[in-house]
Amino acid sequence: MKKVMIVDDEILIRENIRNCVDWTKEGFIYCGDASDGEVALPLIEEYQPDILITDIKMPFMDGLELTAIVRKQMPNMKVIIMSGHDEFRYAQDAIRLGVEDYCLKPISASELIQILQKVSAKIDEEQKRQKSQSITKERLLADLCGGLIGTSEAIESAKALNVSLSSRFYAVAILDIRCKDSADSMTITSLRNELERQLAPLVECLSFFRSRTELVCILKGNTADDIASELKAVSGKIRTELEHQFGVEIYTGIGSLQERIQGIHFSYLEAEEDKYINRLTELNKATLSEFHVSVDIVLDRHLFLEFLKIGVPAQRDSFVREFAVELKQLNWKASPYGFYLLNDLTLEAYRVAKQSFRTGVDPSGSIGCLQQEIKKIAAWEDCCEYLCNLYQELWQWRAESSDKYGDVINQVKEYVMSQYNNEQLSLKVIANHVRISPSHLSKVFSQETGQTLTEYLTQIRIGKAMELLKTTRSKSFEIAFEVGYNDPHYFSNLFKKMTGMTPKEYRNQGADDRKGRLQELEKDETA
Structure with missing residues (x-):
């Protein structure tokens, strides 16, 4: 909704314009008026109207002087000149200053609305053109992953960029590409093209570089199985082939499957966490492979992870001592080999726990603390105590x-x-506020309440708006601001979608209901 301000030294003109138009119905907000340009300037700076309607002949500062200042300081503001003087020189001056329209007083409500609608359409067109020129495909995808853009805006921007965004399912994969020699941008770009080519038979891949060597891929498709299959391939077979073909090392992170465009952000956050754990795991394995130890240690990792899922505290200590019996062979003080073994086991346990228990804990801080605890281990008993604490x-x-x-x-x-x-x-x-990650909160709230957090917030806001419409005389746009919407037009559309009525219709219905109840009470008293 566009904000409109009137400047005219005749109070009857201002009142007539203010009262003869149903501003909210026509899609505008009447944000104020003033008697001359000098009085108007501070109000214009405060309210930032989209459209300024000003008379030409006024005391202190006339309309042409005001227009010149406004056009210089706020070039996006549209100015409509009114005048009771049908003289061509005024029109020439107004046109030279870049006003949108020039009309003669008196002007009817229908004529004014027609001019306002034309100017409003021009503002919309300019904003749309500016947005399409400023946003790029990479920026759009980055904003989606960062949670910085809403669904409707994302769809509109994608359409302007000729990007196919709508799909039944989405998931994010992150590839951290490490060149073994100097980073070669051509090599990385070729790798990106090869990855998209390999994914193309089953799913569509929208990709962008978050940094010089980090490739983020948004996979979209019509079946969950296809995306799940391709995600598995990205972290396994495809990754291995790309490393061999291009002579690079790749650390991958995989996010969960999502059914909404807004879910891309949650999948991206999960992929970031997964990449962090995978990178630590790969670095740890590389270090382990460099050790040449005389003992042959075999740990049943599957057994350890199964106990993590279904074990009970009463059996923990005995299980840990039996599981770790082979670690007795290690000289914990003489070699760091034990550190890397436990570090690798810890990282794998973390990954399984996050997948199985739907936790929203950020792994970076917790893993760092545990690694410090592993470094303190000096004997087998310390090792068992560490594993017990890890389970806990x-x-x-x-x-x-x-x-x-x-x-x-x-x-x-x-x-x-x-x-x-x-x-x-x-x-x-x-x-x-509740100290868990956004992606985890979104999933938990949906699973526990049967509605998304956005749907719940909308329900609360519209409920409060319904209450205010029944109990106050505040205007619709004022109520929109009171319940958290800075766009009254969006609020009105959302209100109708939720209730089946516009705010005005809902308020009128409430008035009719109250009138009916009063009439019934009067009848009862008469009887």
Whole structure:
């Protein structure tokens, strides 16, 4: 909705224009008026109207002087000149200053609305053109992964860029490409093209470079199985082939499957975490391969991870001592080999725990702390104590998962109820408040409540708006601001989508209901 301001020294003219137009219905916000240009300037700076309607002949500062200042300081603002003087020189001066229209007083409501609609359409067209010129495919994809763009805006931008974005399923894969010699941009670009070629038979891949050597791929397709198959290939077969073909090392990160465009952001966050753990694992394995030890140690990792999923605390100590019996052979003080063995086992346990227990814990800090604990191990008994503590920490995630996150959901709902009128409220802000990652919060909230966090926030906001429409005389655009929407037009469309009525229709229905109840009470009293 475009904001409109009137400047005219005749109060009857200002009042007539203000009262003869149903501004909200016509898609505008009447944000104020002033009696001359000098009075208007500070109001214009404060309210930043999109369209300024000004008379020419006014005391102190006339309309042409005001227009010249506005055009210089706020070039995007559109100016409409009104005048009761049908003289060509005024029109010439106005046109030279770049006004959008020049009309004679008196002007009817229908004529004014027609001019405003024409100017509004021009503003929309200019904004659309500026957006299409400024955004690139890479910027669009980066904003999607970063959670910096809404669904409708993303679809609109993709259409302007001729990018096919809509799909049934999405997932993100990150490839961190490390050239063995100097980084060769041509090699990396060729690798990107080869990756997209290999994925093309089953799914579409939209890719961009987040940094010089980090390739982010958004996989989209019509079946979950196809995307899951390709994700597995990216981290396995395809990755190995690309490393061999281009002589590079690649660390991969894989995000979960999502059904909404907004889910691309959550999948990206998960891919980032997965890449971090995978890179640590690969570096650790490379270090392990350099050791030449006289003992042959075989750890049953599958058994260790199965106990992580289904084991019980009462059996923990005996299980750990039996599992770690071969580690007795190690000289913990003389060689770091034990550190790398436990570090590798810890990283694998972390990956399994995050996948199995739906945890939102950031692994970077926790893994760093555990690595410091491993370095302190000086004997086999210390090793067993470390593994017991590792189970204890990861089982805490399992416990939190099993109680359905009741406390977290309650905290989220309480926070939304207290902050719904904050237009900056977002998934990221709420996640920071409850101290878990945005992607995890989104999944948990949807699983536990049956609706997305955005749907819940919208439900609360529209409910509050319904209450205000019934109990106050505030205008629709004022109520929109009160419940957290800075775009009244968007609020009106959303309100109708949720309730089946416009805000005005809902308010009128409430008035009719109250009138009917009063009439019934009067009848009862008469009887």
